[in-house]
Amino acid sequence: MTPPTQDSPFLRACRREPVPHTPVWFMRQAGRSLPEYRAARDGMTMLAACTRPDVITELTLQPLRRFAVDAAILFSDIVVPLRAVGVDIDIKPGVGPVTGKPFRNEADLARLRDLEPGDVPYITGAVTSLVRELGPTPLIGFAGGPFTLASYLIEGGPSKNHDLTKAVMYGDPGLWHALLTRLADITAAFLRVQVSAGVSAVQLFDSWAGVVGPDDYRAAVLPHSKRIFEALSDSGVPRIHFGVGTGELLRQLGEAGADVVGVDWRVGLDEAARRVDVGKALQGNLDPAILLAPWPVIEERVKRVLTQGRVAEGHVFNLGHGVLPQTSPDVLARVTDLVHQESARQPG
Amino acid sequence: MTPPTQDSPFLRACRREPVPHTPVWFMRQAGRSLPEYRAARDGMTMLAACTRPDVITELTLQPLRRFAVDAAILFSDIVVPLRAVGVDIDIKPGVGPVTGKPFRNEADLARLRDLEPGDVPYITGAVTSLVRELGPTPLIGFAGGPFTLASYLIEGGPSKNHDLTKAVMYGDPGLWHALLTRLADITAAFLRVQVSAGVSAVQLFDSWAGVVGPDDYRAAVLPHSKRIFEALSDSGVPRIHFGVGTGELLRQLGEAGADVVGVDWRVGLDEAARRVDVGKALQGNLDPAILLAPWPVIEERVKRVLTQGRVAEGHVFNLGHGVLPQTSPDVLARVTDLVHQESARQPG
Numbered sequence: 001m002t003p004p005t006q007d008s009p010f011l012r013a014c015r016r017e018p019v020p021h022t023p024v025w026f027m028r029q030a031g032r033s034l035p036e037y038r039a040a041r042d043g044m045t046m047l048a049a050c051t052r053p054d055v056i057t058e059l060t061l062q063p064l065r066r067f068a069v070d071a072a073i074l075f076s077d078i079v080v081p082l083r084a085v086g087v088d089i090d091i092k093p094g095v096g097p098v099t100g101k102p103f104r105n106e107a108d109l110a111r112l113r114d115l116e117p118g119d120v121p122y123i124t125g126a127v128t129s130l131v132r133e134l135g136p137t138p139l140i141g142f143a144g145g146p147f148t149l150a151s152y153l154i155e156g157g158p159s160k161n162h163d164l165t166k167a168v169m170y171g172d173p174g175l176w177h178a179l180l181t182r183l184a185d186i187t188a189a190f191l192r193v194q195v196s197a198g199v200s201a202v203q204l205f206d207s208w209a210g211v212v213g214p215d216d217y218r219a220a221v222l223p224h225s226k227r228i229f230e231a232l233s234d235s236g237v238p239r240i241h242f243g244v245g246t247g248e249l250l251r252q253l254g255e256a257g258a259d260v261v262g263v264d265w266r267v268g269l270d271e272a273a274r275r276v277d278v279g280k281a282l283q284g285n286l287d288p289a290i291l292l293a294p295w296p297v298i299e300e301r302v303k304r305v306l307t308q309g310r311v312a313e314g315h316v317f318n319l320g321h322g323v324l325p326q327t328s329p330d331v332l333a334r335v336t337d338l339v340h341q342e343s344a345r346q347p348g
Numbered sequence: 349m350t351p352p353t354q355d356s357p358f359l360r361a362c363r364r365e366p367v368p369h370t371p372v373w374f375m376r377q378a379g380r381s382l383p384e385y386r387a388a389r390d391g392m393t394m395l396a397a398c399t400r401p402d403v404i405t406e407l408t409l410q411p412l413r414r415f416a417v418d419a420a421i422l423f424s425d426i427v428v429p430l431r432a433v434g435v436d437i438d439i440k441p442g443v444g445p446v447t448g449k450p451f452r453n454e455a456d457l458a459r460l461r462d463l464e465p466g467d468v469p470y471i472t473g474a475v476t477s478l479v480r481e482l483g484p485t486p487l488i489g490f491a492g493g494p495f496t497l498a499s500y501l502i503e504g505g506p507s508k509n510h511d512l513t514k515a516v517m518y519g520d521p522g523l524w525h526a527l528l529t530r531l532a533d534i535t536a537a538f539l540r541v542q543v544s545a546g547v548s549a550v551q552l553f554d555s556w557a558g559v560v561g562p563d564d565y566r567a568a569v570l571p572h573s574k575r576i577f578e579a580l581s582d583s584g585v586p587r588i589h590f591g592v593g594t595g596e597l598l599r600q601l602g603e604a605g606a607d608v609v610g611v612d613w614r615v616g617l618d619e620a621a622r623r624v625d626v627g628k629a630l631q632g633n634l635d636p637a638i639l640l641a642p643w644p645v646i647e648e649r650v651k652r653v654l655t656q657g658r659v660a661e662g663h664v665f666n667l668g669h670g671v672l673p674q675t676s677p678d679v680l681a682r683v684t685d686l687v688h689q690e691s692a693r694q695p696g
Contacts, residue, residue, distance in 0.1 A: 161636075161637065161669075161672070162637070163636075163637050163640060163672055163674070164640075166635065166637035166638075166640070167637060167640035167641060170635075170637065170638055170640070170641040170645055170649075171640065171641030171642050171645055210593075210614075211614075212614075213613050213614050213615075213616070213635065214614075214616075215616070245558075245593055245614075247595060247596055248595055248614050248615060265561050266558075266559075266561050266562075266593075266596050267561075267596060268561070268562075268563070287514065287518075287561065288509075288511075289509065289510070289511050289514035289515060289518065290514075290518055292511060292512075292514070292515035292518070292519065293515060293518040293519030294519055297518055297519055301518075321509075324509070324511055326511070
């Protein structure tokens with residue numbers, strides 16, 4: 001007998017099996033758009049929240065009390081595994097990840113040691129308690145992708161053009177590949193901890209990889225994402241791969257070893273289905289800014305995404321990027337219900 | 349007899365005619381990467397510099413003293429025409445265009461009156477003197493595109509996701525189209541002033557239009573860009589159209605009425621040539637960050653762009669976005685010479 005979580009619409013869609021309705025979750029469904037999130041975080045830094053199992057558990061569950069979403073996603077941050085191996089990286093409110101000592105040369109590689117399960121006990125603790133609490137609802141684990149992590153380390157913080165990162169990528173391939181190999185190993189170990197503790201799927205967020213052209217992605221990034229996904233090939237959990245503005249890279253995101261390719265709003269899901277290889281499900285892709293428009297506009301756009309998603313071998317409804325802070329939680333609840341009702345009428 | 353400017357490699361390439369060598373210029377070739385620019389701007393605000401014909405002339409000519417580029421581009425800023433019709437918009441150093449009173453409703457439309465040639469005498473003055481100074485070298489005029497101008501007005505300043513702009517675009521099409529029609533008319537008038545004064549080509553920079561998906565671009569932006577280009581159809585000068593991350597929009601950028609479509613580094617020029625309609629030249633597309641790498645890497649990449657550009661009906665070599673401030677002027681000089689030498693060997 002298939003256990004109930006394995007039989008959930010979310011995992012069925014990831015495996016490209018028929019579903020009773022299109023499953024839906026939202027990137028950043030836990031977070032600044034929820035008043036109860038701001039209350040629970042009150043006075044606590046982001047990294048403090050990310051290292052306390054009770055807080056991780058609470059923040060992960062909050063959106064499920066409001067929305068009938070088909071999956072929870074672990075509350076965490078892409079810098080957590082870096083901090084866990086001792087990198088002096090912090091999350092500055094209103095700015096993002098910052099490090100006082102950016103990575104610039106071979107000597108900096110020594111600052112990246114391997115990640116052991118004992119480095120992230122709060123992850124193991126939170127996932128264990130969440131899996132118990134969630135019952136049949138799947139929990140998605142996640143980590144940042146190699147280009148994105150490298151960018152934060154090299155730039156020292158968020159960057160518009162990722163110039164310094166690209167200067168290393170283009171100009172010093174030796175250092176670049178050594179750095180991304182270290183990051184891939186840390187990331188793979190971090191995701192394996194999550195899988196061992198019980199997550200049902202993982203998503204690799206290579207958020208900023210879309211600033212790299214296809215040939216450079218193939219040479220400089222793909223081998224490292226592949227290394228991460230290969231380290232999870234015996235995990236039995238679906239692997240999702242996403243980055244913003246990656247229309248030119250969709251096939252490669254799949255080729256890296258993903259079962260599900262995340263798509264932003266710049267490419268319709270019907271076109272995305274043509275770009276990826278056979279055997280890939282798609283996730284996405286409503287523009288988060290649509291949720292700031294009046295309901296009739298939202299309704300029409302949600303239906304359009306569902307229609308285009310029917311071309312895919314499997315479709316997990318999501319936004320094309322994270323929930324914007326000014327989004328009304330009521331709108332997210334309504335979109336969730338609409339996706340369910342509308343897709344149940346014409347099951348995939 | 350063809351006048352010498354009309355016979356320049358730059359204008360010949362724009363018209364898809366054979367050239368003795370591939371012409372080259374750099375977006376932001378005048379600017380922060382040149383020490384003489386910083387000296388000339390010393391103590392002067394950006395908008396002060398943009399409204400003094402002598403300063404505009406000097407800053408436009410500076411790069412031509414250093415690089416053997418095939419065209420000059422008028423030193424100006426996309427907010428100049430808005431400021432000229434009385435919008436309270438300024439350029440904040442290190443930030444970009446900011447307005448204290450963002451556009452939010454129909455009443456704000458009254459703040460956008462028509463632009464008359466008399467509003468921008470410094471443009472007419474500078475172009476007239478530049479054309480005289482430049483001799484056979486073409487001068488490119490420019491303006492900001494409708495989405496990009498709307499974004500600065502609605503957001504009140506530079507924006508990462510253009511959320512407020514999209515909220516109007518998706519949620520209030522009436523206000524959106526009224527605003528973009530006003531902006532298109534101002535932009536067309538501003539470009540006509542430049543053409544009347546003697547520029548040999550114009551470029552419309554819709555820098556941020558790439559955050560809009562293809563269907564929305566067609567409905568919400570294309571009609572307004574078309575309106576601008578149509579207003580210039582009797583001008584006799586080539587029209588260039590560029591935005592960052594517009595891989596999905598290349599055909600539409602051409603369809604708007606451009607003779608030359610600008611391409612960023614995410615799409616190879618060979619692939620871009622397949623995406624645009626017949627009868628379009630291409631401009632681009634070296635990643636500006638390549639110029640921070642060692643020379644052998646730059647050399648190989650410049651040659652690759654030239655090779656891919658041979659597939660296009662006409663090719664103007666450029667970067668895929670503006671020159672980064674930390675770029676060495678010597679590298680720009682060397683790239684210019686390399687483009688000329690390499691392409692002269694295998695003329696297009």
